[in-house]
Amino acid sequence: EAGVAQSPRYKIIEKRQSVAFWCNPISGHATLYWYQQILGQGPKLLIQFQNNGVVDDSQLPKDRFSAERLKGVDSTLKIQPAKLEDSAVYLCASSSRGGRNQPQHFGDGTRLSIL
Amino acid sequence: KQEVTQIPAALSVPEGENLVLNCSFTDSAIYNLQWFRQDPGKGLTSLLLIQSSQREQTSGRLNASLDKSSGRSTLYIAASQPGDSATYLCAVSNNAGNMLTFGGGTRLMVKP
Numbered sequence: 001e002a003g004v005a006q007s008p009r010y011k012i013i014e015k016r017q018s019v020a021f022w023c024n025p026i027s028g029h030a031t032l033y034w035y036q037q038i039l040g041q042g043p044k045l046l047i048q049f050q051n052n053g054v055v056d057d058s059q060l061p062k063d064r065f066s067a068e069r070l071k072g073v074d075s076t077l078k079i080q081p082a083k084l085e086d087s088a089v090y091l092c093a094s095s096s097r098g099g100r101n102q103p104q105h106f107g108d109g110t111r112l113s114i115l
Numbered sequence: 116k117q118e119v120t121q122i123p124a125a126l127s128v129p130e131g132e133n134l135v136l137n138c139s140f141t142d143s144a145i146y147n148l149q150w151f152r153q154d155p156g157k158g159l160t161s162l163l164l165i166q167s168s169q170r171e172q173t174s175g176r177l178n179a180s181l182d183k184s185s186g187r188s189t190l191y192i193a194a195s196q197p198g199d200s201a202t203y204l205c206a207v208s209n210n211a212g213n214m215l216t217f218g219g220g221t222r223l224m225v226k227p
Contacts, residue, residue, distance in 0.1 A: 004158070031213070033214075040219070041219055041220075042119070042204050042206070042217030042218050042219050042220055043159070043204075043215075043217050044217070045214050045215065045216075048214055055214075056214055091158055091159070093158075093159075095213065101146065101147050101164065101166050101213070102213055103149070103161045103164055104149075104159075104161065104213070104215070105161070106151075106158035106159040106160070107158050108156070108157050108158045109157075109158055111156075
């Protein structure tokens with residue numbers, strides 16, 4: 001079974017620029033999550049999708065972050081404009097259902113550096 | 116608001132030692148607690164998931180326990196090996212949507 005695929009692996013941009021990350025979940029997984037992991041901290045959930053609908057985006061800074069999952073498969077996360085504090089690893093995870101007790105499978109993440 | 120704390124933040128042990136990693140959470144109304152492993156530059160690998168009705172789960176040399184009423188979990192690693200060196204994260208789910216709140220992790224180094 002192929003795992004969660006993310007690209008790019010690394011991205012360096014200047015503040016106020018925009019950036020986009022892409023995630024392809026495990027085939028058949030209806031639920032997709034985006035997390036932000038700042039160096040030395042645990043991941044923080046940004047947004048959860050069930051198929052192509054948003055379940056929870058309460059921790060997503062909506063003034064600059066946006067995410068979509070148009071066909072219920074791939075997802076993109078965008079930051080516009082980027083700030084220095086957005087430097088982090090952005091992790092995508094998927095699970096077979098959104099229900100409780102379903103393990104989440106993580107990709108290797110995109111490491112974002114803001115200059 | 117759920118808060119998850121892991122102690123210690125870092126741990127270094129000689130190979131072969133048994134060790135315990137600790138996790139505490141403030142809101143005991145959880146659906147499950149999960150332990151993950153994270154290697155440098157990699158994503159998270161799920162190790163064990165304990166449902167709220169369970170007391171412990173075992174996988175190989177790993178044993179995780181859950182005391183929901185006191186808001187605590189431990190991850191026991193038997194006969195540690197250098198390959199166990201990684202960051203270990205615990206996370207709790209407070210709702211049916213399985214949204215996780217993570218602790219800050221324990222960085223483990225097992226020396227040969």
